[in-house]
Amino acid sequence: MKIISRFFLIVLLSVVNAGADETIDLDAFLASIPQPKQEESGLCKNKVTTDKAYLECLEEKVKQDPSVKNINFLAGVYMVKKDLHKAIETFKINADKGDKEAIYKMAGIINEGLKEHQRAFALFAKIKDYKDSTCQMGGILSVVKDEDAWYSFATKYLAKRRTLNFYDDEIAKGNIKAYECKGLYYISLGEWDDYKKVVALYQTAIDKGDKDALFLMGQLYSLYYSNHVKAEKFYRLSIAEGNAMAARNLGNHYARRSGKGEMQKAIPLFMKAVQLGDVKTSLFSLGSVYALSEQFEKAEKVWIRAGELGNKHGYSAIGSMYLNNKMYKKAEEKFRFCINKGNLDCYAYLGGLYEYQYNNLDKAIEIFKEGYAAGSMIAANNLGVLYKNKLNNFEEAKKWFLKAIAGGYSGSAFNLGHYYDYTLNDEKRAMKWYKKAYEIGGCSEGGDSGCDRAKEILTARGEMK
Numbered sequence: 001m002k003i004i005s006r007f008f009l010i011v012l013l014s015v016v017n018a019g020a021d022e023t024i025d026l027d028a029f030l031a032s033i034p035q036p037k038q039e040e041s042g043l044c045k046n047k048v049t050t051d052k053a054y055l056e057c058l059e060e061k062v063k064q065d066p067s068v069k070n071i072n073f074l075a076g077v078y079m080v081k082k083d084l085h086k087a088i089e090t091f092k093i094n095a096d097k098g099d100k101e102a103i104y105k106m107a108g109i110i111n112e113g114l115k116e117h118q119r120a121f122a123l124f125a126k127i128k129d130y131k132d133s134t135c136q137m138g139g140i141l142s143v144v145k146d147e148d149a150w151y152s153f154a155t156k157y158l159a160k161r162r163t164l165n166f167y168d169d170e171i172a173k174g175n176i177k178a179y180e181c182k183g184l185y186y187i188s189l190g191e192w193d194d195y196k197k198v199v200a201l202y203q204t205a206i207d208k209g210d211k212d213a214l215f216l217m218g219q220l221y222s223l224y225y226s227n228h229v230k231a232e233k234f235y236r237l238s239i240a241e242g243n244a245m246a247a248r249n250l251g252n253h254y255a256r257r258s259g260k261g262e263m264q265k266a267i268p269l270f271m272k273a274v275q276l277g278d279v280k281t282s283l284f285s286l287g288s289v290y291a292l293s294e295q296f297e298k299a300e301k302v303w304i305r306a307g308e309l310g311n312k313h314g315y316s317a318i319g320s321m322y323l324n325n326k327m328y329k330k331a332e333e334k335f336r337f338c339i340n341k342g343n344l345d346c347y348a349y350l351g352g353l354y355e356y357q358y359n360n361l362d363k364a365i366e367i368f369k370e371g372y373a374a375g376s377m378i379a380a381n382n383l384g385v386l387y388k389n390k391l392n393n394f395e396e397a398k399k400w401f402l403k404a405i406a407g408g409y410s411g412s413a414f415n416l417g418h419y420y421d422y423t424l425n426d427e428k429r430a431m432k433w434y435k436k437a438y439e440i441g442g443c444s445e446g447g448d449s450g451c452d453r454a455k456e457i458l459t460a461r462g463e464m465k
Contacts, residue, residue, distance in 0.1 A: 026298055029271055030305040033279065043073060052408070055081070068094050072102055079105070082441045084113045095123075100130045111136065117143060128175060135181035138163045142185065160189070179205035180213055187224070195224055214238035215246045228253060244276035251282065255289055263293055280311050287314070291321045312343040319349060328357050347371025348379040355386060372400075377409035384412060394419065405436065410450030413437035417454065434458050 044057035055077065062074045075090035088109055094102035103123055111120030117140045124133040124140075142163040144155050163185060170178035183201040186194035198220060205213035218234035221227045231253075238246035251269030254262050266289050273282035287302035299321055306314030319334035332353055338346035348371055355364035364386060371379025384400035387393045397419075404412035417433030420426040437454035458464045 068099055080441050082439055084109050100127045103127050104130055134170060134175060134177040135184055138166050138181050138185060141166050176205055176208050176210045180216060211241045215243050218246060242276055244273045244278035247273035247276060248278055248282050263289055307341055315341045315343045316346050344374050344376040345378050347376045348382045351382060377404040377407035380404040381409050381412045408440055410437040410440035410442055414450035414454050
């Protein structure tokens with residue numbers, strides 16, 4: 001079980017022995033990160049042990065305090081759970097009050113989830129200056145139906161003209177965001193000659209005071225021109241304007257480099273990103289840099305602080321770091337520490353240590369069961385995997401997969417589908433469980449990957465509407 005990959009967010013990093021900048025006072029930096037207010041930590045987090053109980057708790061809390069923030073949070077949970085109509089109904093409470101975030105998210109669900117594009121277009125039109133609403137409107141206009149028809153070339157051409165004309169009209173009306181959107185649209189077309197047009201569009205937006213275009217220009221030079229000198233120039237300008245993503249992207253650029261001292265340059269950039277508000281991801285990435293340069297004590301400090309700030313993966317990453325470096329006793333100690341800190345999924349990782357590194361299946365089963373009893377659905381899933389792969393007992397495996405599914409773990413639904421699909425050649429039952437994995441949700445939300453993998457298969461087999 002390769003549990004390390006779930007936690008290290010900086011992929012493709014080259015392991016180097018670059019020393020940290022001793023002028024950086026890490027302890028002072030970590031202490032300076034403010035603890036989030038209680039209401040910002042996420043309602044009902046760490047108070048309930050099952051998906052159902054969490055939702056019930058959340059609904060009750062929102063009844064007690066129907067603030068704009070709480071209502072939007074609840075609507076977002078419905079959205080993740082694929083209950084689109086409840087999500088729309090809940091967002092509408094705030095949308096009717098003029099809350100732009102609620103209007104934006106409601107429009108997104110209607111556009112992507114319900115495919116009611118014109119209704120979504122009208123909602124985005126109310127908030128053209130909010131986030132990428134103008135781009136969303138252009139995206140709706142660019143949709144081409146019946147792409148396989150004999151007249152698809154003509155329909156694609158007309159869609160392109162319709163979209164570009166829309167952006168030009170918005171530019172003429174003084175909508176500065178339309179410069180960004182037109183540039184992003186040219187990039188989506190994937191034609192090299194258009195990239196020069198994108199540079200001109202972004203530069204015009206910058207000249208007109210669009211600070212977001214500084215970041216987009218840095219991204220353009222980094223991803224499409226591989227011109228890291230110019231990319232860094234615009235990222236630095238964006239950082240000066242308070243853009244945390246620019247600091248994180250530039251940090252990732254240096255973190256991937258293997259030259260002497262290059263990784264070290266990522267450290268102050270991730271720190272800056274944290275200071276600008278990107279706490280969860282950039283603080284975790286900072287710990288990864290220390291871990292991959294074998295500064296384990298500093299990595300521990302960073303990840304412990306991440307855990308204190310509400311990122312439960314901070315605690316589990318410490319154990320994963322030692323596991324990855326084959327320091328198994330240390331890993332066991334840290335996984336137990338992680339459990340004591342309230343991250344119940346560390347039962348699964350501790351069980352995996354006994355299963356794979358110690359080859360002690362009886363102890364692994366004991367730990368997985370203990371984890372499930374405490375509320376970890378990934379522990380139940382991993383016990384199912386053990387019964388299936390190590391003990392060749394599918395009936396027992398299925399029992400534990402079903403327990404995890406009942407607790408809202410989409411990976412177990414995917415595992416059942418995969419078994420029916422590739423071992424039993426029962427595609428009908430496989431589709432049932434793939435759909436269940438997608439229904440449970442969590443696609444690209446930082447949870448387990450069962451939803452994403454099921455979505456790929458369902459899409460490839462024409463089962464996604």
